Amino acid sequence: MKRALNSLRYRFFLALGVVLLMALLALGVIAKVLVIPALLAKEEEYASQELDRAERAINNELKHLSLLNNDWAVWDDSYDFMQGKSPDYLETNLAEGLVFKDANLRLIAFFNPDGSPYWLAGINPGSGEYTSCSSLSDACQWTRQTVQALSTRIQNDTTQTRQTWLQASPERALVSLNPVLRSDGSGPIVGWMAMVRSMNESWFARLEESTGLPLKVRAVRDLTTAWFGTTIERIDEKSMLATRGIAALPQGYHLRLQATLPRQGFKASLETFRFALYWTIGLIIVVVSVVLILLERMILSPLRQFAAFTQQVQSGKAEEPPSALLRRRDEIGTLAREFQQLLELQRRQTSSLVELSHHDPLTGLANRRLFDQTLEETLQQAHLHSQPMGLLMVDIDSFKNYNDHFGHPAGDACLKAIADAMQRHFLRPNQLVARTGGEEFSIVLPGSSEAVCARLAESLRQAIEALGLPHPASEVSPVVTVSVGVACSAPEQPRSPQELVDAADAALYAAKQAGRNQVSMEGEQATA
Structure with missing residues (x-):
């Protein structure tokens, strides 16, 4: 057994077997370290793109709300209403709250230039009834937090331009604030008009219909910025939950956008890779087998002949190499003739290396x-x-x-x-x-x-x-x-x-x- 293990033939077989195992192991490592992470990264990119699409849809909703608010605020009728010159304005435009249902609005609020409430109208989320008040009276108490936040923003704002933002508290909503001007855009500013669109079930239904994604938006009280990136929670092999933080007001809050996404792309890519991996393993086994056969015929058998000849030379039983080796014109055929020259070359190279190891390559001085x-x-x-x-x-x-x-x-x-x-x-x-x-x-x-x-x-x-x-x-x-x-x-x-x-x-x-x-x-x- 020991003699067989010392044979070059069996050592080659063993080495190629080890190479085969290492190749299979390398394929497994490549799959785990490179391919799977690449597929997961691609999946994360897909999730990020889908959240980008959902976020664009929300931004489009904000733009739509801003345009709607601008149409109402930059209007002679609204301008006259803020100056007390249009007594039938409310009856004509806000009667029975039809505009709130048509435009999916929660609140329309008019403010004086100093930010104090001028008129409030909207749908009470508790009762579902339409209310219209000139102040934060009992009927409009439900608007208090939102109206106070809007008043503060008007008082602290110096730009006097229209603004939109997402609101996380007291309820999830889209908010637009616009100065009240004449229809031609001239002033002076006589007040402010705010529109609030609640992120209610009907709004989510319309958003899901436009994006094709099952979306959720949650209000989160969090003073850190850690959630303003994209995170992915892989629920199982078929679905994953993608989450992203979105800036919102008031300060200390943000909205967390979530979408449940399918994982068909990852699964299909993984199956394709496994199929290719199995074919690669089979091909490697065939190649190694062919290499072993050719190695035996072209190298190992002649080398065994040469080894037998050197043993015979040592014992004095042979003086000339086998004629089959002498007829070869490859490396094995020249091995016997060049052996001594190679040894001499090796001695010269060793001497040169010793010389180099004792001197500094830049100056030539001793090192x-x-x-x-x-x-x-x-x-x-x-x-x-x-x-x-x-x-x-x-x-x-x-x-x-x-x-x-x-x-x-x-x-x-x-x-x-x-x-x-x-x-x-x-x-x-x-x-x-x-x-x-x-x-x-x-x-x-x-x-x-x-x-x-x-x-x-x-x-x-x-x-x-x-x-x-x-x-x-x-x-x-x-x-x-x-x-x-x-x-x-x-x-x-x-x-x-x-x-x-x-x-x-x-x-x-x-x-x-x-x-x-x-x-x-x-x-x-x-x-x-």
């Missing part, structure tokens, strides 16, 4: 890995032979400002120029210049005392300053400069690599604190 390795080896040699060694840590002054001023391409060019200057400056064997940070460099100086290190550090600082690379954004100099921290390991006081790095870093920090463009020895005052 942090090679620096750490070299520093440890150099310290070991210095301790072994009782020799001093030094470490310089170099940081370009205000390099971030340089990048911000000139841009990163110019910053890269600056790094290259400074790296080239460092390489020209340190040419002795075993000296190593490395880029160990963005604008930070480290230099290993074997066999160098503190005095030599200080002299080399100052010489390097002057050489970089002498490059004259313009740096108008520098806080130190008009040209690019560096700060250098110097630390040494002496035979009488050897240090570990980390101790030496920490000492050089502390010295570099001291050079920066002292004003930059300076060399600082560990434990000493920085010098420019």
